[in-house]
Amino acid sequence: MEALASGWSRAIGSSSPEEASLSSSSSDSSSWAISEPKAIELVGKxxxxxxxxxxxxxxxxAVWLGGRATALCRAIGASLRDAGFAAEPNERLPGLQSANICNRTLSSGGAQLELP
Incomplete structure (x- = not known):
């Protein structure tokens, strides 16, 4: 997990609802302050x-889970727990702001994982 917890934020998008269903002492500022035009364009589509x-x-x-896509967060959490990882809702940095990169989608929601 340390390799993933490098401080970089990555947004991975899906282009349709069907595809979506198949499938630090930090502050949350990196999530909502992203101004990279290509990332915003990708997530927005x-x-x-x-x-x-x-x-x-x-x-x-534990992996802290947040974001507006609550069903997706629950599914990711269940998958992580099934694989032997601890996962829990992110009470400190819930990722609910509309400007958060994971919520700048067509559905206005996504998931945010905070890795220790």
Whole structure:
């Protein structure tokens, strides 16, 4: 997980609802302050997106899940737990702002993972 928790944010989009269904001491500012035009354009054409961030451990090895796509967050959390990872809702950085990169989608929602 350390390789993924490098502090970079990546948005992975899907182009349709059907495709979507198949499928740090940080602040949340990196999620909503993204101004990279190509990233915004890609996410804006996608039905949903998943943003992956690194964060400081802060005593928890769990992946914190947030974002407006609650069903997607629950599905990702269940998959992570099935694979042996701890995953829990992100109470501190819930990723609910409309300007958050994961929520700038056609559905106005996505998921945000904060990795320790």
């Amino acid at each position: 996608s039905w949903t997106a998943v943003a992956v961030h690194g964060r400081q451990n802060e005593g928890s090895e």
